[in-house]
Amino acid sequence: MSKPKLAIYWAAGCGGCDIAILDIEARILDVAAAFDLALWPCAADFKRKDVAALPDGDIALCLFNGAIRTAENVEMARLLRARSATLVAFGACAAAGGIPGLANQFGRDELLARVYRETPSTDNPAGTVPGPRTAVPEGTLELPALEERVRALGDVVAVDYTIPGCPPQPARIWAVLETIVRGGPLPPKGSVLGAGEKTCCEECPRRREEKRIRRFVRPHEIVPDPERCLLDQGLVCLGPATRSGCGALCPAAGAPCRGCYGPPPGTRDQGAKMISALASIVDSQDPAEVEAILAGIADPVGTFHRFGFASSLVRGVRP
Amino acid sequence: MTFEPRIVGFLCNWCSYSGADLAGVSRIPSAPNLRAIRVMCTGRVDPTFVLRAFELGADGVLISGCHPGDCHYAEGNYKAMRRVALLQAVLKGAGVDPARLRIEWVSASEGEKFARVVNEFTARVRALGPLKAAAEPVAAAAD
Ligand code: SF4
Numbered sequence: 001m002s003k004p005k006l007a008i009y010w011a012a013g014c015g016g017c018d019i020a021i022l023d024i025e026a027r028i029l030d031v032a033a034a035f036d037l038a039l040w041p042c043a044a045d046f047k048r049k050d051v052a053a054l055p056d057g058d059i060a061l062c063l064f065n066g067a068i069r070t071a072e073n074v075e076m077a078r079l080l081r082a083r084s085a086t087l088v089a090f091g092a093c094a095a096a097g098g099i100p101g102l103a104n105q106f107g108r109d110e111l112l113a114r115v116y117r118e119t120p121s122t123d124n125p126a127g128t129v130p131g132p133r134t135a136v137p138e139g140t141l142e143l144p145a146l147e148e149r150v151r152a153l154g155d156v157v158a159v160d161y162t163i164p165g166c167p168p169q170p171a172r173i174w175a176v177l178e179t180i181v182r183g184g185p186l187p188p189k190g191s192v193l194g195a196g197e198k199t200c201c202e203e204c205p206r207r208r209e210e211k212r213i214r215r216f217v218r219p220h221e222i223v224p225d226p227e228r229c230l231l232d233q234g235l236v237c238l239g240p241a242t243r244s245g246c247g248a249l250c251p252a253a254g255a256p257c258r259g260c261y262g263p264p265p266g267t268r269d270q271g272a273k274m275i276s277a278l279a280s281i282v283d284s285q286d287p288a289e290v291e292a293i294l295a296g297i298a299d300p301v302g303t304f305h306r307f308g309f310a311s312s313l314v315r316g317v318r319p
Numbered sequence: 320m321t322f323e324p325r326i327v328g329f330l331c332n333w334c335s336y337s338g339a340d341l342a343g344v345s346r347i348p349s350a351p352n353l354r355a356i357r358v359m360c361t362g363r364v365d366p367t368f369v370l371r372a373f374e375l376g377a378d379g380v381l382i383s384g385c386h387p388g389d390c391h392y393a394e395g396n397y398k399a400m401r402r403v404a405l406l407q408a409v410l411k412g413a414g415v416d417p418a419r420l421r422i423e424w425v426s427a428s429e430g431e432k433f434a435r436v437v438n439e440f441t442a443r444v445r446a447l448g449p450l451k452a453a454a455e456p457v458a459a460a461a462d
């Protein structure tokens with residue numbers, strides 16, 4: 001009897017999600033025993049045409065990582081949606097645009113000009129910029145076009161589940177896969193899998209006190225106390241605005257949470273929630289002083305919406 | 320035809336909403352662009368409300384409450400002031416003029432000030448133009 005099919009795809013992302021799947025170690029053999037691979041560009045030699053040849057809905061499970069940045073990403077998202085019974089937005093980029101989504105602070109032309117013409121390290125006297133079609137003596141070269149904006153997978157096709165994280169933690173990935181391998185029931189469609197229902201702070205071993213911040217510091221500026229809450233020490237830790245699930249990996253290791261597990265349940269915009277949390281603990285009532293304290297937060301967009309800018313409410317502020 | 324901005328105003332129940340009322344009953348003319356939303360305190364204005372207002376088409380958002388020291392809940396207006404500062408930083412990063420978000424203190428007896436604030440803010444946002452059209456258009460995605 002043929003086994004259910006599994007596809008794993010890598011769109012606009014760094015590849016860390018694929019590695020995180022391999023980090024389930026020997027249990028990958030259990031996955032191989034339970035599924036037939038239909039596509040996994042990082043590890044196997046199936047091509048787009050192999051997927052295209054399958055009937056719709058034939059792939060039981062597709063773990064799709066990476067954001068939607070190019071026309072190719074759009075095409076593969078549509079193809080895999082059609083061929084998969086269950087499509088999972090895997091990791092922060094597929095779930096919310098991730099780090100690539102920060103590029104949405106700029107338009108496509110602005111990005112291309114900056115990267116290919118203006119950066120101090122660029123030496124490009126002919127002003128060559130990649131485009132969908134480039135004429136060379138041998139003929140015309142074609143590349144998938146860049147979309148104007150980075151989008152989350154769910155902004156392009158319907159997604160059944162989301163597994164958050166940058167990358168999702170292997171233990172949580174395995175917990176989800178094990179449930180599926182055993183044929184166990186999954187929560188209703190639309191749910192977040194492989195994560196908790198609280199905030200990162202609830203999993204954090206650090207001791208919290210009453211928060212009163214008069215100065216923000218950046219990680220390289222202090223050696224944090226090993227036991228006290230990092231936010232109490234003036235480091236912008238996104239724990240209060242981030243979904244639990246990773247076991248508070250970063251704060252446990254002395255680094256503030258960056259928010260990669262996305263907003264906690266019931267929160268529409270992670271950055272807005274963090275702004276709310278910070279506004280409550282800055283210890284000043286004088287507008288000029290407040291401004292000076294808040295100026296200590298470097299790169300507010302990249303801090304509050306590091307992984308979710310492309311799907312944040314701020315995105316909706318502009319078309 | 321001149322552009323008429325849509326402005327959402329979150330007004331605290333105890334001061335600015337009454338101030339708006341006073342402006343009304345005193346027949347002090349103020350711009351009709353403001354859509355007033357009564358909240359119990361400016362501290363109730365979640366940053367999500369502000370972003371959502373912009374997302375749904377507001378060209379400007381005004382938050383108005385009790386003067387410093389007068390908030391009915393002691394500290395709500397200070398919290399709102401700090402939220403506005405952070406929201407302005409994020410709006411700026413997203414390419415939106417932070418002047419589209421303003422916080423003001425108007426007491427229940429300041430009907431005149433309320434009208435002035437609304438008129439000034441409306442003029443400012445009118446000068447900035449429509450928010451959505453101000454941004455560069457999204458090229459039709461390949462779909
Ligand atoms: S260190 Fe971060 S995650 Fe831990 S309690 Fe403090 S804010 Fe929360």
Ligand code: SF4
Binds near residue numbers: 251
């Ligand atoms: S602590 Fe925060 S940034 Fe670090 S892995 Fe967990 S959710 Fe991600």
Ligand code: FES
Binds near residue numbers: 331332335360361385
């Ligand atoms: S009650 Fe008016 S601002 Fe708090």
